[in-house]
Amino acid sequence: MNVKNAMEILVDEALSNYWGQLQLPCKCEICKADVFAITLNNLPPRYISNExxxxxxxxxxxxxxxxxxxxxxxxxxxxxxxxxxxxxIKPSSSQE
Ligand SMILES: [Zn+2]
Incomplete structure (x- = not known):
């Protein structure tokens, strides 16, 4: 079975577009994944089976x-x- 949650793709696109503008003390991949997961949990899934x-x-x-x-x-x-x-988060290691 090849079922996907289309909302995952939509959120991924939106997050990529706006990631640079978001106010976060840390912008590593862990924090990005956390934002991604929390966002998805708060949106209704839209399952799809094909393109x-x-x-x-x-x-x-x-x-x-x-x-x-x-x-x-x-x-x-x-x-x-x-x-x-x-x-x-180490205060001295800002990524900006
Ligand atoms: Zn982080």
Whole structure:
């Protein structure tokens, strides 16, 4: 079986586009994965079984309201990870 959650692809795209603008004390891959996971947990999954399904979900989801909704969840997840990073952050090793 080859079933995917199309929301995962949509969030991945949105996160890649906005990652540089998000306010996080640490921007490593761990924190990015945390934001990704929390965002996905707060959005309804959209399962698809083939490429046509993805095109359909993408067309449906990329109206302005859905885009805003995904972004809002990313911002919320960013706030959670910023407050409680899942790993220790050394104050001296800023990546900026
Ligand atoms: Zn980190």
């Amino acid at each position: 046509d399904g993805y095109a359909y979900v993408k067309a449906q989801n990329f109206d302005d309201q859905s885009r805003v909704n995904i972004l809002n969840q990313i911002v919320k997840a960013t706030g959670i990870v910023a407050t409680r990073p899942s790993h220790d």
